[in-house]
Amino acid sequence: MIPLNAIRAFETTIRLGSVKAAAKELCVTEGAISRQIKKLENVLGLPLARRDKQTIAATALGNALAQNLTTALDLVDQSVSDAQNKSARIRLQVAPSFAIRWLMPRLDQLQKDLPLLDVRVTTTLLNNQFDHYSFDAGIIYGDGQWTNLNTIKLSNEYLLPVASPDASKITLENFKGLTFLHTTLDQRDWKLWVEKSNHDQAISLTGPTFETLDLAVRAAENGFGISLGDLSLIYDNFRTNSLKVPFGPILETGRGYYLVHEPSHLCGRAIDDFKHWLQPQSPIQTIDAETIAQNLGINLISVSS
Structure with a gap:
C-alpha cells in the first residue's frame, strides 16, 4: 500500500x-x-x-x-x-407559535430529508430578537429590518378572526358582546384589525391575554372566545375543521416570520442545507391568501391600503 x-x-x-x-x-x-x-x-x-x-x-x-x-x-x-x-448541528431559535403550529409537524420530514443534519430547536418569547450568541440561526417575527443579519422571509402575516366550530353565538351581529382573546396587553392586533375593518373603534375589546398566539388560538378552539389567528400558521386547522372563520376580513399586516443568521457563520453549509429544505414549503410559497379569502367569502385587505 x-x-x-x-x-x-x-x-x-x-x-x-x-x-x-x-x-x-x-x-x-x-x-x-x-x-x-x-x-x-x-x-x-x-x-x-x-x-x-x-x-x-x-x-x-x-x-x-x-x-x-x-x-x-x-x-x-x-x-x-x-x-x-x-452532519453539522444547527442551534435554532424559533418563535413559539411558529415552532408549534408549523415547524413541529414537519420535523419528521426534515429528519427523513436531511438525516445527517442535527437541528436543535429552542423556543424563546423574544419573538422579534435573534440571540446570535446562543444560536446559529433563528426563525423570528418582524418586518425584516434587522441589521447585520441575512434574512429570508418565510411567511406573510394574515390576521383573521377564528373560533371553535361549535361557537354558534360568535357572529358579526354579536360582535360587541364577544370575548376577545389577546396576545399583548395593549391589544394591538385586535385594535389594528378593528380599525382597518371599519368597525366601531370605541368598542370594548374585553378579554384575557395569552403569552403566545398559539395559546390564544387554542383557547378559541376550545370555545373560550374569539382570537385572531395568523393564516400562515393555522391553515392546517381549516383542513381538519378544528377552527372556523365566523367573519372577515383577512388583514395583511406587512410583517411575518423570517429565517435569520449572521452572514459569516461557521455553520454556513448546514444553514444552507436547512434553508434549501425550508424555503420551498414555507408558508410564503404555499399559502394563497387571496384564493382562501375568496373561498371563505370574505375580503382580503392590507394595512398599507
Whole structure:
C-alpha cells in the first residue's frame, strides 16, 4: 500500500516549490519531508525529484504525478469537509407559535430529508430578537429590518378572526358582546384589525391575554372566545375543521416570520442545507391568501391600503 503521508509530503513539496515550505504547511521537519519523498520513490521504483543542496524539482514523471495528486487530495479534502458540514448541528431559535403550529409537524420530514443534519430547536418569547450568541440561526417575527443579519422571509402575516366550530353565538351581529382573546396587553392586533375593518373603534375589546398566539388560538378552539389567528400558521386547522372563520376580513399586516443568521457563520453549509429544505414549503410559497379569502367569502385587505 502506498503511504498517504509520503503522497502528501511529495505533493505539497512540488506544489509549494520547496521542502522548507512543505514542512511548514504540514507542521513537520524538513528532514521528515525528505524521508517521505524518498520513501515514495522507493515504493514506486520511480525517480520523482531531482535534488541539490538548496532546491528540489520534480522530474517530468514526478510533475505529472504531483498534478494528479493535487487534484485527488483536493477532492479528498472537499469530501471530508462536505461530510462534516452535512452532519453539522444547527442551534435554532424559533418563535413559539411558529415552532408549534408549523415547524413541529414537519420535523419528521426534515429528519427523513436531511438525516445527517442535527437541528436543535429552542423556543424563546423574544419573538422579534435573534440571540446570535446562543444560536446559529433563528426563525423570528418582524418586518425584516434587522441589521447585520441575512434574512429570508418565510411567511406573510394574515390576521383573521377564528373560533371553535361549535361557537354558534360568535357572529358579526354579536360582535360587541364577544370575548376577545389577546396576545399583548395593549391589544394591538385586535385594535389594528378593528380599525382597518371599519368597525366601531370605541368598542370594548374585553378579554384575557395569552403569552403566545398559539395559546390564544387554542383557547378559541376550545370555545373560550374569539382570537385572531395568523393564516400562515393555522391553515392546517381549516383542513381538519378544528377552527372556523365566523367573519372577515383577512388583514395583511406587512410583517411575518423570517429565517435569520449572521452572514459569516461557521455553520454556513448546514444553514444552507436547512434553508434549501425550508424555503420551498414555507408558508410564503404555499399559502394563497387571496384564493382562501375568496373561498371563505370574505375580503382580503392590507394595512398599507
